[in-house]
Amino acid sequence: MSDKPVAGVLTAIPVAPLCLVCALGPAAFVAAAGSFLAWISGFAVPLIASLLAVASWLAWRGFQRWQRRAGPGHDPD
Numbered sequence: 001m002s003d004k005p006v007a008g009v010l011t012a013i014p015v016a017p018l019c020l021v022c023a024l025g026p027a028a029f030v031a032a033a034g035s036f037l038a039w040i041s042g043f044a045v046p047l048i049a050s051l052l053a054v055a056s057w058l059a060w061r062g063f064q065r066w067q068r069r070a071g072p073g074h075d076p077d
Helices: 004-024 026-041 045-070
Strands: none
């Protein structure tokens, strides 16, 4: 049996969350933090959803400001 398929799966396990964070940006961190907060504290779902929405909007706004300050020729990728 070849070890190549197993190596690919074992490599994908730690790499997949990093790829998700890169693709989703700050919203992934906010969602993870909000989920953890809801799980630990037992807050009501609407309260956590509201906090996540506000935090995601603030993260998106901060990213937009950073992009504007970087200049028109800046490529964030």
